[in-house]
Amino acid sequence: MPALSPMDPQQLKQTIGKGLLSFPVTHFTDDNQLNEESYRSHLAWMVDHEPAGLFAAGGTGEFFSLTLDEYANVVRAASSEIAGQVPLLAGCGYGTAMAIQFARAAEAAGAQGLLLFPPYLVNAEQGGLLAHAEEVCRSTNLGVIVYNRDNAILNEVTLAQLAERCPNLIGFKDGVGNLELMARIYLRLGDRLTYIGGLPTAETFALPYLEMGVTTYSSAIFNFLPVWAKEFYSAVRRRDREFIARQLREFVMPYITIRDRKKGYAVSIIKAGMRIVGRPAGSVRAPLTDLTDDELLQLRALIAQRT
Numbered sequence: 001m002p003a004l005s006p007m008d009p010q011q012l013k014q015t016i017g018k019g020l021l022s023f024p025v026t027h028f029t030d031d032n033q034l035n036e037e038s039y040r041s042h043l044a045w046m047v048d049h050e051p052a053g054l055f056a057a058g059g060t061g062e063f064f065s066l067t068l069d070e071y072a073n074v075v076r077a078a079s080s081e082i083a084g085q086v087p088l089l090a091g092c093g094y095g096t097a098m099a100i101q102f103a104r105a106a107e108a109a110g111a112q113g114l115l116l117f118p119p120y121l122v123n124a125e126q127g128g129l130l131a132h133a134e135e136v137c138r139s140t141n142l143g144v145i146v147y148n149r150d151n152a153i154l155n156e157v158t159l160a161q162l163a164e165r166c167p168n169l170i171g172f173k174d175g176v177g178n179l180e181l182m183a184r185i186y187l188r189l190g191d192r193l194t195y196i197g198g199l200p201t202a203e204t205f206a207l208p209y210l211e212m213g214v215t216t217y218s219s220a221i222f223n224f225l226p227v228w229a230k231e232f233y234s235a236v237r238r239r240d241r242e243f244i245a246r247q248l249r250e251f252v253m254p255y256i257t258i259r260d261r262k263k264g265y266a267v268s269i270i271k272a273g274m275r276i277v278g279r280p281a282g283s284v285r286a287p288l289t290d291l292t293d294d295e296l297l298q299l300r301a302l303i304a305q306r307t
Contacts (some may be wrong), residue, residue: 007040009168013057013194014053016053017052018034018301019053021055022222022229023128024078024223025060025270025274026062027042027221027282030076035282036073036077038282039078042223042274042281043077045279046223046226049226051222052087054078054082055088055089056078056089057071058268059117060268062284062288063091065093068102071090071106072109075088078111079109079111088110088112089111089115090113090114090115091115092106092117093116094120096135098120100135103140107140112146113140113145113170115145115148116144118151122151126155129130129152129154130161132208133169134165138166142168143170145170145171145196147168147198148174148198149175150175153184156181159188160188163224169193171194172189172193172194174195174196174209174214175198175199179208179305180235194216195212195215196214197214197218201220201255201259202219205217205251206232206233206236206244207236210236225306226304229306250305258295258298258299259300265291269299272299273299276303277303
């Protein structure tokens, strides 16, 4: 794949909307430190499968467990390894001041865009969420995607105001699944933004969301089954309902059954899948917990049918 030139936010917006996205896990050693060598190897493998963009230190990358220094090292390693072959974005979040620190660290480390997570813990009114996102957008030259989920659910009016004030706001990632809200947002903002499916195991919602203008989604499964993930995405784009239904029935739904056994398994199951395919990334950090041996066996049987 040829190297890409540095992108301005609008170039980034167009590029990530044309293909499948993924969030590489962050690799840890047995003593819970960043394993940069293993992480770089995994990134190179993912790039070989040509995602439309990768998000370093995102939710699947355990952003919430990284110190600022670790975060900068993760993004720097990803930027160096990817070397412009695909767009690199990074997560940022917590309170506004900390989110700005992470945003600036990501820009300095070579990221081309940001995914803005909800503010830590607190619930806020629309005006406060607008101010939070606006301050982060204004703190960086990078393109910013807001992640609608949990305690940071922007409505269509707030999002339109943010888009008007911040030219580098390029995307909206939905982690809520409120179809009416998604419709109101798309009808109001149209192609001003790129829309990304961001619910856990986003494959489940990919086809109905495509009909609403959501042209891409983030596939965590891409971490360990990139060929399957890309085949599924291609089926979504060509609206192959028979193929999609079969894959949902035979693989995705049983996979979700394991994922839903315990809280936090949305990340844990990805690292388990990587271990099963021979690309171990270490354990998840506390407060997350790894899959049990029995759950690993069940996941192994599912993966065996897709490889």
